[in-house]
Structures are given as structure tokens and as C-alpha cells.
Amino acid sequence: xxxxxxxxxxxxxxxxxxxxxxxxxxxxxxxxxxxxxxxxxxxxxxxxxxxxxxxxxxxxxxxxxxxxxxxxxxxxxxxxxxxxxxxxxxxxxxxxxxxxxxxxxxxxxxxxxxxxxxxxxxxxxxxxxxxxxxxxxxxxxxxxxxxxxxxxxxxxxxxxxxxxxxxxxxxxxxxxxxxxxxxxxxxxxxxxxxxxxxxxxxxxxxx
Amino acid sequence: xxxxxxxxxxxxxxxxxxxxxxxxxxxxxxxxxxxxxxxxxxxxxxxxxxxxxxxxxxxxxxxxxxxxxxxxxxxxxxxxxxxxxxxxxxxxxxxxxxxxxxxxxxxxxxxxxxxxxxxxxxxxxxxxxxxxxxxxxxxxxxxxxxxxxxxxxxxxxxxxxxxxxxxxxxxxxxxxxxxxxxxxxxxxxxxxxxxxxxxxxxxxxxxxxxxxxxxxxxxxxxxxxxxxxxxxxxxxxxxxxxxxxxxxxxxxxxxxxxxxxxxxxxxxxxxxxxxxxxxxxxxxxxxxxxxxxxxxxxxxxxxxxxxxxxxxxxxxx
Numbered sequence: 269x270x271x272x273x274x275x276x277x278x279x280x281x282x283x284x285x286x287x288x289x290x291x292x293x294x295x296x297x298x299x300x301x302x303x304x305x306x307x308x309x310x311x312x313x314x315x316x317x318x319x320x321x322x323x324x325x326x327x328x329x330x331x332x333x334x335x336x337x338x339x340x341x342x343x344x345x346x347x348x349x350x351x352x353x354x355x356x357x358x359x360x361x362x363x364x365x366x367x368x369x370x371x372x373x374x375x376x377x378x379x380x381x382x383x384x385x386x387x388x389x390x391x392x393x394x395x396x397x398x399x400x401x402x403x404x405x406x407x408x409x410x411x412x413x414x415x416x417x418x419x420x421x422x423x424x425x426x427x428x429x430x431x432x433x434x435x436x437x438x439x440x441x442x443x444x445x446x447x448x449x450x451x452x453x454x455x456x457x458x459x460x461x462x463x464x465x466x467x468x469x470x471x472x473x474x475x
Numbered sequence: 476x477x478x479x480x481x482x483x484x485x486x487x488x489x490x491x492x493x494x495x496x497x498x499x500x501x502x503x504x505x506x507x508x509x510x511x512x513x514x515x516x517x518x519x520x521x522x523x524x525x526x527x528x529x530x531x532x533x534x535x536x537x538x539x540x541x542x543x544x545x546x547x548x549x550x551x552x553x554x555x556x557x558x559x560x561x562x563x564x565x566x567x568x569x570x571x572x573x574x575x576x577x578x579x580x581x582x583x584x585x586x587x588x589x590x591x592x593x594x595x596x597x598x599x600x601x602x603x604x605x606x607x608x609x610x611x612x613x614x615x616x617x618x619x620x621x622x623x624x625x626x627x628x629x630x631x632x633x634x635x636x637x638x639x640x641x642x643x644x645x646x647x648x649x650x651x652x653x654x655x656x657x658x659x660x661x662x663x664x665x666x667x668x669x670x671x672x673x674x675x676x677x678x679x680x681x682x683x684x685x686x687x688x689x690x691x692x693x694x695x696x697x698x699x700x701x702x703x704x705x706x707x708x709x710x711x712x713x714x715x716x717x718x719x720x721x722x723x724x725x726x727x728x729x730x731x732x733x734x735x736x737x738x739x740x741x742x743x744x745x746x747x748x749x750x751x752x753x754x755x756x757x758x759x760x761x762x763x764x765x766x767x768x769x770x771x772x773x774x775x776x777x778x779x780x781x782x783x784x785x786x787x788x789x790x791x792x
Contacts, residue, residue, distance in 0.1 A: 282502065282754075283502065283754050284501070284502040284503045284521075284523055284754060285498075285499055285501060285502060285503075286498040286499055286501055287501075287502065288501065289498060305754060305755060305758070320498070320499050321499050321500075321501070321502070321503065321523065322499070322500075322503060322523045322524070322559050322560075324518060324521070324558060324559060325503055325521045325522065325523050325559070325750070328520070328521035328747075328750065329521070329751075329754065352499070353499075364558075365558060379558060380558060384554075384560075384580045384581075384582055385492075385496050385560065385582035385583070385606060385607065386577065386580065386605045386606055388492045388495065388496065389488075389492070390488050390491065390492065405491065405492070405495055407492065407495045407496050407499060408496065408499075408560065408582070443495065446491070446495050446498065
């Protein structure tokens with residue numbers, strides 16, 4: 269994996285959750301995935317995915333070794349994509365119950381807003397992504413109840429945003445990693461590649 | 476129910492959602508809890524889910540009697556108290572207990588050998604439920620029979636309530652080596668393999684192609700220390716169940732987490748350490764640090780010293 273220099277190296281936070289499914293989706297979408305368990309592993313990554321799982325569990329680990337602050341800094345300058353629990357971690361504010369979050373996405377997120385596991389569902393609908401309807405797998409999903417003016421809504425369910433983008437921050441309340449369709453991961457890889465060439469361009473201008 | 480006809484196929488919406496929740500629990504620890512306070516400690520320590528039950532296996536083993544589904548009032552209190560998924564156990568074959576658990580809104584049902592079986596020939600038809608099921612297995616054939624019945628997650632049985640990891644290790648090694656062996660067989664040989672494993676041919680063929688179970692494979696039964704959790708993860712478990720290892724002290728008595736701050740601290744230290752060890756299972760430096768932080772350990776029973784009639788793992792067919 270390390271020899272693959274042409275592909276962007278994107279981390280997947282591998283504290284708890286379906287990080288393996290994200291790594292497989294990233295590989296399909298043209299990236300070189302790396303599992304991240306410690307803060308020093310963020311060095312040199314072109315982007316990061318915060319996977320689905322239990323946000324309370326993931327938060328416990330971020331409390332140690334300044335991981336929370338280091339991650340917050342990483343997310344403020346690099347592309348980042350959160351799904352479900354990952355989207356909760358990215359939000360500006362979390363409700364039901366209130367908990368700490370990275371605050372890099374200008375949105376309010378309510379946990380377990382659609383009910384318990386028996387209320388989990390799969391929805392197929394048109395989104396802002398080209399290529400026809402997108403399958404969206406919702407599992408004990410959170411709801412984005414409020415977004416700031418710079419947040420672009422790319423997909424909705426019953427009037428609530430389920431896929432949003434704010435600059436190089438992407439968030440989904442569903443699980444694109446559990447569907448065979450790779451368009452959402454491809455979009456994230458494009459965001460990473462664009463941010464990378466932008467950075468390279470800035471360097472050229474400066475020197 | 477539009478998907479009724481494709482109900483039993485792996486492409487069905489219902490099964491994908493069930494396996495989806497199991498995916499979310501990967502890399503995590505599912506802790507047995509007997510009251511609201513224990514559930515809160517589990518959540519605060521980083522558990523990915525809790526299993527609500529009235530007596531943990533070590534107490535069931537010590538006290539005897541018929542072990543049944545937990546009281547609905549207890550399950551409801553625990554559902555109210557925590558934001559993480561809540562599981563509960565039903566007796567093997569007791570589909571009415573499972574119906575009640577589904578009605579209560581539990582997120583996962585464990586059709587468990589730890590409770591006294593209700594049927595000595597049949598397991599629950601798990602396809603008939605919207606709530607996902609986890610079932611125990613000692614070998615590949617047993618795992619695939621449970622998956623055929625609709626289980627969305629498999630766990631090793633181990634020997635619950637002992638604090639002795641030896642049988643969890645044996646069952647995990649058995650399942651993984653039997654899966655590896657299937658991958659080198661020819662198409663023709665797979666028919667005989669299905670017969671030998673007493674499992675459906677289609678599932679045998681699926682395992683032969685991928686080298687792994689079609690649902691997540693977790694570990695349970697005797698895991699009592701951070702090192703035990705790391706051992707099971709390194710052997711291929713995708714998450715860990717801890718039963719009696721966190722909230723029990725000597726002689727099958729629970730730690731008093733409600734009234735005794737020292738005993739509460741002991742439970743917290745064990746719970747946190749096992750959670751960290753499960754994530755960093757491949758990092759001996761972290762494992763050494765968390766093992767040092769643990770105060771007290773369940774004394775346990777050597778599984779080799781148990782009479783055949785005392786074994787829980789032989790329940791299930």
C-alpha cells in the first residue's frame with residue numbers, strides 16, 4: 269500500500285466502527301487508505317474519514333493524548349468526511365444528549381433521531397450527485413436539524429439534509445460505505461485531490 | 476412487507492440493515508449490565524453497546540435455577556438510561572421472549588446458551604423478526620446453521636461466566652481454520668464439505684469464496700482482562716463481548732457500584748481498560764499501560780475443571 273504514491277493517502281479513524289468498510293470503499297474510489305488509531309498517524313495524510321460506529325465510544329479515545337485538539341486542527345485544514353457517528357463528531361452542536369464535537373461543520377445534529385434499530389431503513393432517491401438515484405442505508409441514524417448558510421445540502425430525507433458539504437468538509441447521516449455505489453466516496457476523493465492541487469499551486473506561487 | 480419473497484437472501488433489505496448495525500459495533504466492546512448504574516458506567520467507559528440481563532453468567536452458574544429473559548421493566552430502564560445500542564438475551568428457541576424483546580425496542584437479540592434453553596431441537600426463526608440476532612457458535616457448521624436461520628452476527632460461545640478464555644480461543648481457532656480449509660477445496664468437494672459441516676451448501680460456498688463469514692464474527696465467553704480481549708482480536712474477532720469480567724468480584728457477587736466508590740472505581744478501571752485494549756489490540760505498549768491500570772480481576776473458574784453437565788456451550792443444536 270505504501271508504494272502507491274500516485275493515489276492520495278486518506279486515513280480512516282479506526283477507533284471503533286465500520287472503518288474496514290470505509291477503507292475498502294476508499295480503495296475502490298481511487299485512494300490509498302490507512303487506519304488511524306493514534307494522533308501521530310495523522311501526519312502526512314491528504315484527508316480523513318470519520319466512520320460510523322458509536323460516537324460516545326470514539327469520543328472517549330479522543331480525550332487522551334490531545335487527540336481531540338490534534339484532530340480538530342487536522343480537520344480545519346484538511347478534507348474530512350464523516351458518516352453517521354462521524355457526522356455527529358464533525359458538527360458544531362450535538363443534541364439528544366448534548367456531547368462534545370469537533371465543530372468543523374456548521375450544523376446541529378440530533379442523535380438517534382429516527383428511532384432505534386427497528387426504525388433503520390434503506391432509501392433510494394435522487395440527490396445532487398450525477399448518475400441517477402442513490403441508495404442510502406440509515407442505521408440508528410442522526411438527523412441534521414439545522415445548517416449554516418455556507419453548508420450545501422446534497423441530499424435530503426423527509427425535508428432534512430442527509431448529505432452535506434461545507435468546503436472540504438463532507439458529512440452523511442447514512443452509510444455510503446455499506447452500499448456498492450461508490451459515488452459519495454469518489455466525491456470525497458475528488459475533494460481531497462482538488463485540495464491537494466490547490467495546496468501545491470499555493471506553494472508554487474509563493475516560491 | 477415488500478421484501479417478503481427475498482426475505483432470506485443476503486441481498487434483502489432486512490438482513491442488510493441487521494448486518495449494518497453489527498458492522499457499526501466492530502472494534503468495540505459489548506458489556507453485560509444488570510442495572511442502570513452499570514449501564515451508565517459501561518457507556519461512560521466507552522462500551523459500543525450493553526447487554527441488559529438480570530444475572531450475569533457467573534451468577535447464573537453459581538445460583539442455578541432457570542435463567543430466563545430479563546424483566547421488561549429492567550430493559551426499559553436501561554434503554555432510557557443510555558444512548559448506545561441495547562441488547563438483551565432470549566432463551567434458545569423461545570421466539571415468544573424474542574417477540575417481547577423486539578416489542579420493547581431492543582437493538583439486538585442474543586439467542587443465548589447462557590439462558591436455559593426452551594427448545595431442544597429448534598432455534599428461533601430469526602428471519603421472522605426485524606430486530607437483528609446474534610448467536611453463539613463453537614465451529615463453522617454451527618455458525619452457518621445460525622446464519623441460515625437469520626443471525627446477523629456470530630460470536631464464539633467460549634464458556635460464559637468462568638473468566639477462563641480457553642474455550643473462546645478454541646472456538647475462534649476452530650471457526651477460522653475451518654474457513655481457511657474451505658478456500659482450497661474444489662467446487663465438487665464443497666458438496667461433501669456442506670454435508671460434513673451440517674450446513675447449507677450455499678453458505679459453505681460463500682465462505683469458500685471469501686474466506687470469512689457472511690456476517691461479522693465477534694468473540695464472547697470467558698474474556699476477563701484487557702489481554703484476553705487483545706488475544707481474541709488478534710485471533711480474528713471483530714469485537715468483544717464481556718460478561719462477568721467487569722462487574723463481578725469474588726464468589727459470584729457483583730461489585731457494589733451504587734454505594735461503594737472504591738468498588739465503582741474498580742469496575743470503571745476494568746471497563747475502560749478492556750475498551751482501550753480492544754481498539755489497540757495490536758499495540759503491546761498500550762496493552763501494557765492499560766493492564767497496569769486495572770484494579771482487581773474476576774477470580775474465575777478453570778473451565779477444564781467443570782463437569783460436562785455444567786457446561787453452557789453444549790447448549791445449541
